Amino acid sequence: MAHETHTHVRSQTEYEYIRRQRSKEMRGQLTSFAIMIFLTLIAFTAVAADFSPYLITPIILLLAAVQVVLQLYGFMHMSNKGHGMVAFFMFSGMFVAFITILALVTIVWW
Amino acid sequence: MSSIAQKKGFGAAMWDYLTTVDHKKIAHLYLASGGIFFLIGGIEAMLIRIQLMKAGNDFLSAGTYNEVLTMHGTTMIFLAAMPILLAFMNAIMPLQIGARDVAFPFLNSLGFWLFFFGGVFLNLSWFLGGAPDAGWTNYASLAIASEGHGIDFYALGLTISGFGTLISGINFLVTIINMRAPGMTYMRMPLFTWTTFVASALILLAFPPLTVGVFFMVFDRMFGANFFDVTMGGNTIIWEHLFWIFGHPEVYILILPAFGIFSEIFAIFSRKRLFGYTALVFATILIGFYGFMVWAHHMFTVGLGPTANAVFALATMIIAVPTGVKIFNWLLTIWGGSISFTTPMMYAIGFIPSFVAGGVTGVMQAIAPLDYQLHDSYFIVAHFHYVIVGGVVLAILAATHLYWPKMFGTMLSEKLGKWTFWLFFIGFHLTFFIQHFLGLMGMPRRVYTFGADQGWDLFNAISSVGAVFMAAGVIILLVNVVMTSIKNERVGNDPWGDGRTLEWAIASPPPFYNFAQTPLVRGLDTFWIEKMEGNKEGMVYAEPLEEIHMPNGSFVPVVMSFGLFVASFGALYNMDGDKGWTIPVIIIGLAITFGSMLFRSLKDDLGFHISKEELMRDVKGGKSDGLK
Numbered sequence: 001m002a003h004e005t006h007t008h009v010r011s012q013t014e015y016e017y018i019r020r021q022r023s024k025e026m027r028g029q030l031t032s033f034a035i036m037i038f039l040t041l042i043a044f045t046a047v048a049a050d051f052s053p054y055l056i057t058p059i060i061l062l063l064a065a066v067q068v069v070l071q072l073y074g075f076m077h078m079s080n081k082g083h084g085m086v087a088f089f090m091f092s093g094m095f096v097a098f099i100t101i102l103a104l105v106t107i108v109w110w
Numbered sequence: 111m112s113s114i115a116q117k118k119g120f121g122a123a124m125w126d127y128l129t130t131v132d133h134k135k136i137a138h139l140y141l142a143s144g145g146i147f148f149l150i151g152g153i154e155a156m157l158i159r160i161q162l163m164k165a166g167n168d169f170l171s172a173g174t175y176n177e178v179l180t181m182h183g184t185t186m187i188f189l190a191a192m193p194i195l196l197a198f199m200n201a202i203m204p205l206q207i208g209a210r211d212v213a214f215p216f217l218n219s220l221g222f223w224l225f226f227f228g229g230v231f232l233n234l235s236w237f238l239g240g241a242p243d244a245g246w247t248n249y250a251s252l253a254i255a256s257e258g259h260g261i262d263f264y265a266l267g268l269t270i271s272g273f274g275t276l277i278s279g280i281n282f283l284v285t286i287i288n289m290r291a292p293g294m295t296y297m298r299m300p301l302f303t304w305t306t307f308v309a310s311a312l313i314l315l316a317f318p319p320l321t322v323g324v325f326f327m328v329f330d331r332m333f334g335a336n337f338f339d340v341t342m343g344g345n346t347i348i349w350e351h352l353f354w355i356f357g358h359p360e361v362y363i364l365i366l367p368a369f370g371i372f373s374e375i376f377a378i379f380s381r382k383r384l385f386g387y388t389a390l391v392f393a394t395i396l397i398g399f400y401g402f403m404v405w406a407h408h409m410f411t412v413g414l415g416p417t418a419n420a421v422f423a424l425a426t427m428i429i430a431v432p433t434g435v436k437i438f439n440w441l442l443t444i445w446g447g448s449i450s451f452t453t454p455m456m457y458a459i460g461f462i463p464s465f466v467a468g469g470v471t472g473v474m475q476a477i478a479p480l481d482y483q484l485h486d487s488y489f490i491v492a493h494f495h496y497v498i499v500g501g502v503v504l505a506i507l508a509a510t511h512l513y514w515p516k517m518f519g520t521m522l523s524e525k526l527g528k529w530t531f532w533l534f535f536i537g538f539h540l541t542f543f544i545q546h547f548l549g550l551m552g553m554p555r556r557v558y559t560f561g562a563d564q565g566w567d568l569f570n571a572i573s574s575v576g577a578v579f580m581a582a583g584v585i586i587l588l589v590n591v592v593m594t595s596i597k598n599e600r601v602g603n604d605p606w607g608d609g610r611t612l613e614w615a616i617a618s619p620p621p622f623y624n625f626a627q628t629p630l631v632r633g634l635d636t637f638w639i640e641k642m643e644g645n646k647e648g649m650v651y652a653e654p655l656e657e658i659h660m661p662n663g664s665f666v667p668v669v670m671s672f673g674l675f676v677a678s679f680g681a682l683y684n685m686d687g688d689k690g691w692t693i694p695v696i697i698i699g700l701a702i703t704f705g706s707m708l709f710r711s712l713k714d715d716l717g718f719h720i721s722k723e724e725l726m727r728d729v730k731g732g733k734s735d736g737l738k
């Protein structure tokens with residue numbers, strides 16, 4: 001609680017550890033970036049190939065869901081430590097929103 | 111900011127409360143204003159019961175009756191029950207987790223002032239052309255047809271106070287996740303903290319649908335948006351969905367903290383660890399989740415179709431399971447305990463049969479075909495008063511007695527407390543038990559009168575007599591509060607003698623920084639563990655005595671909320687279309703709000719430090735009250 005600040009000098013091993021960690025993360029981000037581009041390509045191809053809308057819509061929605069997960073875990077650090085509570089609340093929120101929309105779609109507008 | 115206790119003048123005390131960011135003082139504000147709204151709602155209830163006392167009464171006209179009924183429900187739910195629970199959450203939860211304050215003290219104050227100005231705005235409708243009259247549920251077909259500005263007061267007032275509640279909910283979530291003392295793992299948190307946590311999560315997820323619904327309503331009325339207007343291609347049922355997607359979680363926002371309060375009381379006054387702590391925690395979380403999947407049980411008769419009705423009926427019945435788990439855990443906590451029948455304990459024991467009765471009628475209503483009979487009858491009125499009064503209000507009264515010493519440093523009279531309990535408890539059952547039968551006899555709810563040939567006279571008269579008992583109980587409570595404050599006999603840390611959790615380990619009321627040293631938590635019922643091991647200080651410490659960093663008070667939240675209050679008047683009268691002054695008023699109001707936000711963002715306020723010497727002086731002097 002005190003307000004004096006501590007300056008921490010990193011040791012050589014710590015430094016290398018962090019470096020390795022970072023490059024690993026970087027590789028992860030590049031991979032998910034590549035996957036995302038690829039998924040986008042699939043989506044575009046599906047539309048360009050003139051498949052039936054009944055096929056295209058679910059495919060695009062599915063790909064979108066995958067993209068969201070990749071985005072969250074690949075770029076927004078949800079996989080890092082200390083994000084359990086964040087994940088829990090996000091998924092609870094999504095779950096509630098999903099139930100709501102599902103119910104409205106099925107019982108009001110169908 | 112000296113820590114030397116000094117008598118302050120009225121003006122200084124007032125300014126202190128207007129600018130405070132201390133969770134304990136904000137709790138006082140919530141309790142006082144929630145209490146006043148509770149009295150206003152209570153007076154409205156008495157008016158309703160006077161009107162229905164006999165057949166064909168003309169005490170209130172039909173139109174006035176609708177306004178009184180609507181304002182009674184709206185006030186009690188949004189401006190009384192919820193804020194008073196927020197008062198106890200504010201006062202106690204940070205102490206229970208060993209924190210010095212909530213995570214965002216400034217937002218805490220902002221949350222209060224938004225609620226306050228929203229509530230005042232709503233109630234000003236009485237003097238400005240008539241209160242809302244479409245029921246607390248404000249169903250759209252009725253609301254859109256309502257003349258005058260009543261519904262606009264409802265929509266704008268609830269928008270403002272809803273923002274306040276949402277802010278408080280988020281604040282509590284962050285506080286509980288981040289500010290627990292060392293050793294206070296999730297599974298060591300007292301149940302009142304747990305229920306605060308889950309209720310806050312429900313606030314976070316449930317208020318947005320209400321905000322959306324109310325926004326649609328404002329747009330329909332202000333700009334002719336036609337979201338709910340069937341003749342223009344809108345859909346009036348969408349309001350019902352949005353309202354109940356919020357509304358059912360809302361009833362759990364009310365009852366879960368009540369469960370938390372009773373859990374504390376059962377453990378304290380049975381002098382036993384809570385039976386099945388883990389089950390109680392998981393039942394709380396489960397109830398929170400299920401709460402979002404049952405809203406359409408309020409709409410069985412709308413015509414959603416058999417499939418939807420069946421799904422929601424089943425989902426609703428499932429909620430009774432975790433609730434039952436809780437009831438059994440409480441019973442087994444009392445079982446074999448060494449019980450002391452204090453006032454809070456009487457409420458807790460009275461709560462069990464009352465709430466079970468409300469739960470049973472709830473499950474009855476969840477049977478969709480049966481609900482076609484029960485819906486919109488006095489049976490429904492009996493049900494929700496059994497759960498809300500028998501659950502939430504009993505918890506509020508119990509907590510008032512239980513936590514009064516911790517909040518104000520004096521003990522309410524036990525003798526008067528028991529008078530309040532018996533009068534209120536008897537009055538409550540007298541008023542509402544008989545309404546089940548009125549419902550079964552066919553009396554519809556929300557009617558302003560009935561005929562002498564309908565056979566409802568006697569039961570309505572009995573119901574009105576019960577209301578008098580409840581009013582007498584509340585008046586005695588007020589007398590109790592006044593007398594206790596005048597006597598002003600200060601009490602020590604643990605006035606009930608059997609406190610188990612951290613709030614009882616420090617002074618009553620606590621110093622404004624709460625804990626001079628952050629405690630180290632070694633298990634569930636921290637204070638009890640230390641007491642049992644003979645630790646005179648009541649806690650072990652996680653840190654040496656050091657300087658404490660505290661936030662400065664601020665007047666900005668009041669100004670920010672006031673701006674919205676002003677802008678709302680502009681928006682409200684702008685609907686008339688013939689008032690040129692409304693646009694400038696909206697602009698001025700919003701300028702006040704955004705200006706104060708800008709001020710807050712640009713001005714650095716780094717808070718202040720309490721020096722080690724001051725803390726030492728406090729600790730040595732045994733300073734036991736919270737005055738700065």
Ligand code: HEM
Nearest residue numbers: 361365407408430469472473475476485486490494497498
């Ligand atoms: C065992 C748990 C419960 C069940 C199964 C249940 C079920 C129901 C059902 C089916 C209705 C709709 C009846 C109708 O309008 O035809 C209802 C109404 C209501 N319930 Fe419950 N309920 C339960 C607990 C609670 C609790 C804990 C509260 C509040 C603390 C509550 C507050 C209300 C309110 C306020 C209404 C009426 C709303 C209105 O139309 O104005 N209920 N309940």
Ligand SMILES: [Cu+2]
Nearest residue numbers: 358405407408
């Ligand atoms: Cu409900």
